[in-house]
Amino acid sequence: MRPTAAAVTLAASWMLVGCAGPADAPGTPADESFADIAYALPEQAPRRFGFGAEASAARVARWDTDVKPDGEGLPAGKGTVAEGEVVFMTYCVACHGPTGTEGPNDVLVGSDPWEAWPGSVTVGGYWPYATTLYDYISRAMPQLTPGVLTPNQTYAVIAYILHRNGVVAADAEMDAQTLPAVIMPARDRFVVDDRQGGSQIR
Amino acid sequence: MSEKHGPRLSRRAWITTTSGVVAAGLIKTQADALRLDAQTAPLQTPDPTKVPGRFTSEVGRRAVGEQPRRLARAQALSSSAQSPLQDLMGIITPADLHFERHHAGIPEIAKGSHELLVHGMVDRPMVFRMSDIERYPRVSRLYFIECSGNGGSAYSRENMPTEITVQALDGLLSTSEWTGVPLSTILREVGVRSGASWLLAEGSDAAMMSRSVPLEKAMDDALLAFGQNGEAIRPEQGYPLRLMLPGWEGNAQVKWLRRIEVTDRPTMTREETSKYTDPLEGGTARQFSFLMDAKSTITFPTYPFVLPERGWWEITGLAWSGRGRITRVEVSTDGGARWADAVLQQPVLPKCTARFRHLWEWNGRETVILSRATDDTGYVQPTVQQLWEARGERTRYHFNHQRAWKVASDGAVTFGLGDLV
Numbered sequence: 001m002r003p004t005a006a007a008v009t010l011a012a013s014w015m016l017v018g019c020a021g022p023a024d025a026p027g028t029p030a031d032e033s034f035a036d037i038a039y040a041l042p043e044q045a046p047r048r049f050g051f052g053a054e055a056s057a058a059r060v061a062r063w064d065t066d067v068k069p070d071g072e073g074l075p076a077g078k079g080t081v082a083e084g085e086v087v088f089m090t091y092c093v094a095c096h097g098p099t100g101t102e103g104p105n106d107v108l109v110g111s112d113p114w115e116a117w118p119g120s121v122t123v124g125g126y127w128p129y130a131t132t133l134y135d136y137i138s139r140a141m142p143q144l145t146p147g148v149l150t151p152n153q154t155y156a157v158i159a160y161i162l163h164r165n166g167v168v169a170a171d172a173e174m175d176a177q178t179l180p181a182v183i184m185p186a187r188d189r190f191v192v193d194d195r196q197g198g199s200q201i202r
Numbered sequence: 203m204s205e206k207h208g209p210r211l212s213r214r215a216w217i218t219t220t221s222g223v224v225a226a227g228l229i230k231t232q233a234d235a236l237r238l239d240a241q242t243a244p245l246q247t248p249d250p251t252k253v254p255g256r257f258t259s260e261v262g263r264r265a266v267g268e269q270p271r272r273l274a275r276a277q278a279l280s281s282s283a284q285s286p287l288q289d290l291m292g293i294i295t296p297a298d299l300h301f302e303r304h305h306a307g308i309p310e311i312a313k314g315s316h317e318l319l320v321h322g323m324v325d326r327p328m329v330f331r332m333s334d335i336e337r338y339p340r341v342s343r344l345y346f347i348e349c350s351g352n353g354g355s356a357y358s359r360e361n362m363p364t365e366i367t368v369q370a371l372d373g374l375l376s377t378s379e380w381t382g383v384p385l386s387t388i389l390r391e392v393g394v395r396s397g398a399s400w401l402l403a404e405g406s407d408a409a410m411m412s413r414s415v416p417l418e419k420a421m422d423d424a425l426l427a428f429g430q431n432g433e434a435i436r437p438e439q440g441y442p443l444r445l446m447l448p449g450w451e452g453n454a455q456v457k458w459l460r461r462i463e464v465t466d467r468p469t470m471t472r473e474e475t476s477k478y479t480d481p482l483e484g485g486t487a488r489q490f491s492f493l494m495d496a497k498s499t500i501t502f503p504t505y506p507f508v509l510p511e512r513g514w515w516e517i518t519g520l521a522w523s524g525r526g527r528i529t530r531v532e533v534s535t536d537g538g539a540r541w542a543d544a545v546l547q548q549p550v551l552p553k554c555t556a557r558f559r560h561l562w563e564w565n566g567r568e569t570v571i572l573s574r575a576t577d578d579t580g581y582v583q584p585t586v587q588q589l590w591e592a593r594g595e596r597t598r599y600h601f602n603h604q605r606a607w608k609v610a611s612d613g614a615v616t617f618g619l620g621d622l623v
Contacts, residue, residue: 049338051335051391052331059319069470126487136471189485
């Protein structure tokens with residue numbers, strides 16, 4: 001890529017967040033002879049082409065439904081462990097089993113990560129963020145009818161899954177404040193890609 | 203598959219073509235007969251030189267005898283299908299044989315109703331129809347895509363397979379010429395705000411598959427791709443629009459792309475936490491390990507091929523690196539004791555598979571053949587022991603260790619890494 005001012009700013013902000021991205025690694029030289037030429041816009045390219053339309057706030061809101069680890073994006077609503085058991089037995093049990101361990105699909109309940117590593121690749125044993133449950137379940141579960149759960153049902157089933165994993169108490173209630181505050185057992189296990197490039201095997 | 207590498211002699215052909223010469227003492231072995239047979243193959247009936255052929259057609263089809271197939275095993279929404287590497291030549295994967303990996307099946311999307319929303323830390327949130335995206339200056343490039351779980355069935359010390367095809371082992375790898383618009387062009391159009399460092403890419407499938415991608419990659423060589431090998435991307439590959447992150451693991455190259463949110467932190471989606479992270483020895487897991495390190499795999503001879511005779515055989519395979527260009531592939535035909543440089547077939551392109559070839563005179567004795575790739579960063583494809591050492595034996599993705607195939611004295615080829623560990 002031609003080093004534009006924007007790119008330099010971006011590279012700097014990348015350094016600030018401290019992420020060892022592959023382009024930081026000596027192992028990823030820009031391929032001057034090939035990529036740069038192909039990707040660069042021609043000299044006469046306008047500042048903006050103007051193809052496409054501006055998206056209204058409402059248009060953005062309709063699709064901007066992801067949930068960030070700090071809770072950004074979580075909707076209003078709440079649900080308890082007890083309510084979640086009902087949701088789970090109605091919508092999830094067929095594929096994840098009565099206690100979340102029997103399958104036939106992914107095992108959701110498992111041991112503490114400290115017992116072995118990776119002891120069980122489950123919510124309790126491996127997941128670093130509780131908010132990912134909201135993000136994922138609201139996108140993709142139940143697998144055959146994604147999107148059927150209301151926010152209250154989603155919070156509730158999350159409370160239930162977290163409780164089964166020993167992460168929250170039996171009387172816990174999940175909402176936009178309590179969910180991001182949950183500290184997952186595997187929270188500190190994750191390290192950003194630390195391969196250094198070059199000949200090192202890591 | 204043996205017919206690819208030498209006509210198999212039917213009993214009838216053997217009798218009719220050889221009865222005379224056997225009597226004359228000219229042929230002693232079936233191999234002699236094979237050579238003879240190649241020169242006197244029975245004529246096809248009807249003789250194609252005596253009957254007119256068929257007319258032109260709007261869409262071509264494969265020869266009747268050529269039916270390469272993906273390995274589509276599980277009838278499940280979250281599943282995969284491997285490319286038939288043993289049947290492919292050169293470096294391009296025919297689009298209909300490109301490997302598949304989906305998390306909620308293949309959505310049926312009409313191009314006319316597909317939109318890409320780009321928003322977040324941008325000056326102008328925008329929505330693009332496909333006709334808008336296609337109007338921006340385009341780029342066509344050859345890149346491989348590989349699922350980071352590829353090769354995982356040959357990593358466990360206890361469960362090294364023997365009777366496994368290269369398709370089942372390494373078939374989550376394909377190469378296409380991709381056409382699209384650089385993502386940097388679109389990001390320039392919307393105006394990325396300072397402080398932004400990541401984006402979230404989201405698919406339009408029933409899993410709304412999502413991954414966080416560093417903005418630096420987006421500004422470097424990421425593509426919004428709509429073309430594959432000269433035509434529109436196949437539905438299995440993300441029609442009408444997918445994210446291409448050259449050299450990075452397949453999962454992050456979100457298919458059926460409908461939304462990009464520019465952010466200042468990763469979203470920590472399920473596919474970058476619970477999955478596609480690498481548990482390491484010592485209780486940690488490597489996250490955002492996008493880059494595919496250098497790797498090679500022999501595609502011929504591999505299980506279940508049986509070398510029908512000793513003599514000259516060309517060992518061939520593919521080598522690739524997400525870091526750049528392959529500079530060298532070495533082949534060993536004696537279990538790794540000695541290595542020889544294989545021929546690298548041009549073109550050898552960055553972040554693309556390269557075809558290697560090595561002519562080998564097999565002496566008929568049992569041996570193990572291997573390949574190892576080196577890329578332009580100086581990285582040499584490690585042995586499985588080196589990967590175990592570096593990442594532990596329970597890691598779950600990025601299995602780029604050397605593969606080995608055992609050739610038995612009867613010519614039978616099986617996966618041979620188990621013999622070396």
